[in-house]
Amino acid sequence: DARVTQTPRHKVTEMGQEVTMRCQPILGHNTVFWYRQTMMQGLELLAYFRNRAPLDDSGMPKDRFSAEMPDATLATLKIQPSEPRDSAVYFCASGHSGGAGELFFGEGSRLTVL
């Protein structure tokens, strides 16, 4: 049963701490996306990778957020330092390149910054 795996599922931290969220995309998928979901803003695209190369991170606050794909089986989203306004659910999704098509979402990482 192929699925996108995200860790941690829940994280509570204090303002100023570093937070790292991890994602294992579905094997064979070559596009990876990070979305953030909040009540106010809905689902926002933070970053997009194709074949491990970052193609778009214009939705991400550059001063504190960073996204990487160290290898084809791991994508990371790091926040340093974290702030209360970063509290949200962060979703990773993967898919195939070659035009628009289905995105497969993980179950999300719920982040609370106190």
Next chain:
Amino acid sequence: GENVEQHPSTLSVQEGDSAVIKCTYSDSASNYFPWYKQELGKGPQLIIDIRSNVGEKKDQRIAVTLNKTAKHFSLHITETQPEDSAVYFCAAPTRDTGRRALTFGSGTRLQVQP
């Protein structure tokens, strides 16, 4: 980039009734229109999609219609059941990402009353 507007934000129906959710988009070159269902504590999951070369697509109790001239598309759920209760999102390809990422609507919370 793409702008996707979704209405209504909440919808309550009686079990067995039909539900309709509507979305408009701004990029006339968009050619792919998916609908996602998000259950509590889960990531969004694709339930149906349509490409711009057809005007309607059905899958059992759900259907999607597309009007490219007016730039709007709708989700229709017939014979609603309590398990249809969830948040539904429409989406369209994000031009700035080569139309590979998706821009999501703000979501519709559907409540099916038994």
